[in-house]
Amino acid sequence: MPIAPRIELATRFACAVIHDDQIGRLPVNPFDVAAIAGISLLPLSQAMQDPGWIPWNLPALMGMTDAVTIAYPVFCIIYRDDVRDPGRLRWVMAHELGHLFMNHFRDFPDQMGPGLRADSGLEAEADMFARNLLAPVPLVDVIRYNRPQQAKAPLFGLSRSAWMRRLDSLAEDRSFITAEMADTVLFSFRSWLLGRRCPSCGLCFEDTADTGCCPSCGCTELEWLLEENPA
Numbered sequence: 640m641p642i643a644p645r646i647e648l649a650t651r652f653a654c655a656v657i658h659d660d661q662i663g664r665l666p667v668n669p670f671d672v673a674a675i676a677g678i679s680l681l682p683l684s685q686a687m688q689d690p691g692w693i694p695w696n697l698p699a700l701m702g703m704t705d706a707v708t709i710a711y712p713v714f715c716i717i718y719r720d721d722v723r724d725p726g727r728l729r730w731v732m733a734h735e736l737g738h739l740f741m742n743h744f745r746d747f748p749d750q751m752g753p754g755l756r757a758d759s760g761l762e763a764e765a766d767m768f769a770r771n772l773l774a775p776v777p778l779v780d781v782i783r784y785n786r787p788q789q790a791k792a793p794l795f796g797l798s799r800s801a802w803m804r805r806l807d808s809l810a811e812d813r814s815f816i817t818a819e820m821a822d823t824v825l826f827s828f829r830s831w832l833l834g835r836r837c838p839s840c841g842l843c844f845e846d847t848a849d850t851g852c853c854p855s856c857g858c859t860e861l862e863w864l865l866e867e868n869p870a
């Protein structure tokens with residue numbers, strides 16, 4: 640009997656990480672999140688140099704996925720450092736962090752050994768955490784509503800397929816997000832979301848009062864910066 644995935648918990652945990660780590664701009668970097676949480680990350684090329692302690696089946700595992708978490712002898716995430724697509728690596732790292740932040744290793748130790756096929760419910764939970772960390776619903780909603788042209792996979796640093804899956808799960812996740820959680824996420828990204836560029840005079844500024852108006856020339860056709868920080 641697979642474990643029923645706990646969407647509410649996954650969305651809440653992802654929201655808490657955004658708040659606690661003061662993540663305030665896209666793309667979200669799971670390597671930073673791991674570093675703040677004190678989780679060790681080890682590139683595969685480095686792990687292979689010391690084969691004395693790596694799990695015997697690690698090379699086979701890494702043929703199937705780009706990152707794997709091991710609990711023994713040290714807790715760490717081993718990731719393929721030869722992955723060329725940063726979006727793919729970002730996703731698998733966020734997925735592995737999902738297993739860790741949702742305490743799968745502590746609460747479901749029989750499911751989580753390296754090489755064991757984890758319960759499909761736990762896998763789904765790790766995915767739910769990943770998509771709500773990398774592309775939180777309130778942020779996706781605000782950008783899609785205001786800047787539909789920019790609300791695409793590259794802005795979130797996701798592969799196209801991960802972005803499509805994110806869009807498919809948007810309505811489901813949204814039903815678990817409270818107004819307080821939405822406020823928390825949007826507050827964290829507030830200054831990044833308010834970065835504007837004036838197309839007339841070229842001024843980049845943070846429109847903190849959300850006036851929609853250039854303080855230098857009065858132009859009201861402001862562009863959202865999103866990718867860059869205001870100068």
Ligand SMILES: [Zn+2]
Pocket residue numbers: 734735738757761762765
């Ligand atoms: Zn997994």
Ligand SMILES: [Zn+2]
Pocket residue numbers: 837838839840841842853854855856857858
């Ligand atoms: Zn201007």
